[in-house]
Amino acid sequence: MTARTRQTLPPGFLLPVRDGETDEFYLNLGPQHPSTHGALRVVVRLDGETIREVVPRLGYIHRGIEYQAERDNVLQFVHFADRFDYLTALQNEHAVCLAAEKALGIGVPERGEWIRVVADELTRISSHLIFLGSFGTDLGGTTTFLYAFKMREAVTQLFDELCGARLTTNFLRPGGCARDLPEGFVQKTRAALETVKRGMDEWDVFLSGNVIFQERTRGVGILPADRAVALGCSGPVLRGSGVEFDLRKKEPYSLYSKFDFDVPVGSVGDCWDRYAVRVEEIRQSARILEQALDDVPEGPWRSKEKVSWRLDEGSWWSEVETAKGILGVQLESQGKSDKPWRIKVRSPSFSNLMALDEMCRGQKVADLVAILGSIDPVIPEVDR
Amino acid sequence: MGLMENVPKVLDPLPGGSRLADAVDYVVNWARSRSIWPLTFGTSCCAIEMMAASMARYDISRFGSEVFRASPRQADLFIVAGTIVEKMAEPLVRLYEQMPGPKWVIAMGSCTISGGPFYYDNYSVVKGVDRLIPVDVFVPGCPPRPEALLNGLVLLQEKIRKETLRNPRRPGEPLSAPAEDRWARAKEAWEELERIKDEQMAEARAKFAAEHPDYKPPKPPRAEKPAFPEVAREPAPHAGWNARAVADAVHARFPELKLFRLGDVAPEVLEARPADWIPSFEVPSGKLLEVARWLKDGELKMDFPLLLTSVDRLDRFELVAQLMNSSTSARVELRVPVEKIFPEGGSYAAGEKNQKYGATAPSLVPVWPGMGWHEREIYDLMGIRFEGNPDMRRIFLEEDFPGHPLRKDFDMPGRAIPRHA
Ligand code: SF4
Numbered sequence: 132m133t134a135r136t137r138q139t140l141p142p143g144f145l146l147p148v149r150d151g152e153t154d155e156f157y158l159n160l161g162p163q164h165p166s167t168h169g170a171l172r173v174v175v176r177l178d179g180e181t182i183r184e185v186v187p188r189l190g191y192i193h194r195g196i197e198y199q200a201e202r203d204n205v206l207q208f209v210h211f212a213d214r215f216d217y218l219t220a221l222q223n224e225h226a227v228c229l230a231a232e233k234a235l236g237i238g239v240p241e242r243g244e245w246i247r248v249v250a251d252e253l254t255r256i257s258s259h260l261i262f263l264g265s266f267g268t269d270l271g272g273t274t275t276f277l278y279a280f281k282m283r284e285a286v287t288q289l290f291d292e293l294c295g296a297r298l299t300t301n302f303l304r305p306g307g308c309a310r311d312l313p314e315g316f317v318q319k320t321r322a323a324l325e326t327v328k329r330g331m332d333e334w335d336v337f338l339s340g341n342v343i344f345q346e347r348t349r350g351v352g353i354l355p356a357d358r359a360v361a362l363g364c365s366g367p368v369l370r371g372s373g374v375e376f377d378l379r380k381k382e383p384y385s386l387y388s389k390f391d392f393d394v395p396v397g398s399v400g401d402c403w404d405r406y407a408v409r410v411e412e413i414r415q416s417a418r419i420l421e422q423a424l425d426d427v428p429e430g431p432w433r434s435k436e437k438v439s440w441r442l443d444e445g446s447w448w449s450e451v452e453t454a455k456g457i458l459g460v461q462l463e464s465q466g467k468s469d470k471p472w473r474i475k476v477r478s479p480s481f482s483n484l485m486a487l488d489e490m491c492r493g494q495k496v497a498d499l500v501a502i503l504g505s506i507d508p509v510i511p512e513v514d515r
Numbered sequence: 516m517g518l519m520e521n522v523p524k525v526l527d528p529l530p531g532g533s534r535l536a537d538a539v540d541y542v543v544n545w546a547r548s549r550s551i552w553p554l555t556f557g558t559s560c561c562a563i564e565m566m567a568a569s570m571a572r573y574d575i576s577r578f579g580s581e582v583f584r585a586s587p588r589q590a591d592l593f594i595v596a597g598t599i600v601e602k603m604a605e606p607l608v609r610l611y612e613q614m615p616g617p618k619w620v621i622a623m624g625s626c627t628i629s630g631g632p633f634y635y636d637n638y639s640v641v642k643g644v645d646r647l648i649p650v651d652v653f654v655p656g657c658p659p660r661p662e663a664l665l666n667g668l669v670l671l672q673e674k675i676r677k678e679t680l681r682n683p684r685r686p687g688e689p690l691s692a693p694a695e696d697r698w699a700r701a702k703e704a705w706e707e708l709e710r711i712k713d714e715q716m717a718e719a720r721a722k723f724a725a726e727h728p729d730y731k732p733p734k735p736p737r738a739e740k741p742a743f744p745e746v747a748r749e750p751a752p753h754a755g756w757n758a759r760a761v762a763d764a765v766h767a768r769f770p771e772l773k774l775f776r777l778g779d780v781a782p783e784v785l786e787a788r789p790a791d792w793i794p795s796f797e798v799p800s801g802k803l804l805e806v807a808r809w810l811k812d813g814e815l816k817m818d819f820p821l822l823l824t825s826v827d828r829l830d831r832f833e834l835v836a837q838l839m840n841s842s843t844s845a846r847v848e849l850r851v852p853v854e855k856i857f858p859e860g861g862s863y864a865a866g867e868k869n870q871k872y873g874a875t876a877p878s879l880v881p882v883w884p885g886m887g888w889h890e891r892e893i894y895d896l897m898g899i900r901f902e903g904n905p906d907m908r909r910i911f912l913e914e915d916f917p918g919h920p921l922r923k924d925f926d927m928p929g930r931a932i933p934r935h936a
Pocket residue numbers: 214299559560561562596597598623624625626627631632656657658659
């Protein structure tokens with residue numbers, strides 16, 4: 132509360148200074164803070180305990196991947212996709228592969244598509260489980276982390292068998308995937324699904340049904356549907372606000388049009404809705420997986436490898452519904468080279484985080500962590 | 516710390532005192548190595564594996580390290596998990612300096628060891644966290660599995676047990692420590708070993724050839740390579756909307772707009788488009804706001820700002836905006852050429868590095884508030900100013916970062932190490 136802050140606002144703050152005596156002051160959170168999910172820094176403008184404005188300061192994990200991508204060919208870009216949002220590694224790879232397939236006219240055999248769908252949905256489950264764990268922890272219950280990780284380990288184990296890595300999988304390729312299913316994968320997936328489903332029933336009792344948890348999330352951080360759309364939010368943040376938008380239904384890619392599943396939506400757009408949408412999505416993913424496991428297509432898991440990755444002149448856009456929202460890849464080429472001229476990744480967390488300011492205004496500072504947690508941003512994906 | 520350091524000084528002169536000092540050493544190290552409290556610090560992917568290591572399956576608490584502290588003042592182990600970029604370097608050093616001694620550092624993952632996947636062609640990643648703070652144990656992997664981190668912890672415990680009060684470890688002054696080229700040294704040592712090995716192999720081969728003059732090596736069996744079919748790509752048609760109808764609607768309202776790369780809007784051009792085509796129009800930047808307003812409020816109701824980015828086409832910039840209707844998912848793409856303005860009236864010189872020019876474009880924030888950060892990103896990485904954006908600052912890089920890295924003429928020797936030089 133120095134004289135300086137009264138007269139000139141720090142960069143980024145846009146609301147005008149109020150006349151007369153106010154209790155306004157600024158609070159810094161991060162970049163190293165256990166509930167900022169990585170290296171996010173936010174500066175909060177407070178009036179007493181009430182938030183007036185929140186300004187995220189990004190760039191503490193800006194790794195310049197897009198610059199690097201212009202210097203390698205498309206195939207070499209696949210493993211960078213893992214590192215945007217490492218919780219949805221396989222879905223990011225899917226988007227990159229779709230773009231490369233569009234650019235080079237590569238098709239995918241049915242078994243390849245099947246493996247992709249299974250990998251995508253397992254990824255969704257594991258990403259949402261991390262959300263559940265960290266959201267509970269943000270609100271003060273460390274136990275949730277332990278339970279969520281226990282369930283997630285069952286899924287991670289499957290990734291480990293599928294591609295030899297637990298997190299940064301580097302598994303999909305333009306034209307299919309790198310390897311065939313390991314032996315016994317279907318049975319093991321069924322077992323893992325059982326673990327997750329049982330765990331989720333337990334979850335409903337000990338977290339969703341918890342009165343304190345509900346008190347801290349219901350009616351907190353409301354984002355109306357029209358604002359969510361105008362800000363470009365996607366994924367559970369958008370659906371939590373009541374907009375039924377899921378690319379798997381709206382622009383079905385891969386085999387999604389074959390499966391029967393529901394798109395859960397919220398009604399109010401508060402933290403609880405965003406939480407509940409994700410809980411339901413885990414169940415829906417399990418439903419998709421169960422349908423998939425009943426009917427495993429035989430045959431090759433990838434199409435013939437390309438000898439050359441040379442791109443013609445053109446622009447291609449591909450998109451995937453990841454656990455966080457719409458992840459798009461814009462690929463530009465000037466021709467005569469296997470290196471793309473420009474790759475832009477439209478990351479869902481980047482747009483979702485833009486809504487933080489709006490959700491927080493007028494709330495108490497203690498709710499900031501709950502709201503931030505309910506967006507579920509992954510900062511390396513915001514910064515890229 | 517002060518008191519402990521004096522223990523040997525007091526005890527050593529006494530008869531049998533040095534034994535006692537050794538015993539104190541032993542007890543102190545035993546206690547320290549078995550209750551290392553790590554700092555909660557993770558910037559990216561590796562942090563998830565660090566968390567996994569502390570969860571039920573891997574259970575780091577078996578080694579006395581489960582008490583993750585959120586404050587550096589209560590921690591004595593700094594597990595640097597995740598990439599460190601230049602902007603993070605300063606907070607990182609400050610965190611380290613805030614930790615009370617004795618303190619240790621584990622560098623987890625290839626990023627913290629050398630920059631890892633971001634070593635080459637990268638302008639922002641610090642190429643090894645040991646350039647900033649002294650590191651005790653390196654744990655390689657991308658990310659290292661939790662077992663590897665546990666192994667690193669055990670190694671650290673061993674190291675701690677070898678410390679002694681007679682020669683206490685002093686936390687170094689990180690920034691003044693000279694950067695040592697361990698890579699070159701390791702490479703030399705490796706090459707020397709390779710040379711010796713080659714010599715020995717050549718000797719052994721010569722000896723074998725002399726002893727068995729008519730030996731023929733057996734043919735190694737070849738692994739069978741699976742043959743994959745060639746599959747043609749089938750573009751999936753849009754489920755809820757018709758690209759032709761959208762293109763026609765835009766054409767009816769703005770007949771002067773041309774399709775990007777295709778020219779005039781003509782039925783035969785539209786017919787030849789693949790099923791997953793997204794209508795893409797070239798819009799002059801003076802007309803952008805008018806087109807944008809109509810797209811949002813007109814019949815197409817493109818209310819969702821999906822994408823805004825820019826491409827450096829050498830002689831000009833090109834903005835790429837993709838808008839969506841949030842109920843039908845109908846899309847339209849706009850391509851806006853933006854001129855590069857040279858202050859001294861020059862023009863783009865091919866091949867010349869770090870040229871001085873600017874560019875401006877109208878901001879789309881009044882139409883779609885969600886474009887705000889996208890515009891800031893473009894300004895940061897390509898240097899196009901958006902007129903009308905209320906908050907035109909750099910978004911990722913420091914305010915004083917020289918240049919805009921995604922411009923094709925950006926060059927900064929010493930910062931980015933080119934892989935294909
Ligand atoms: S070492 Fe690999 S996994 Fe770890 S932070 Fe770096 S890129 Fe991510």
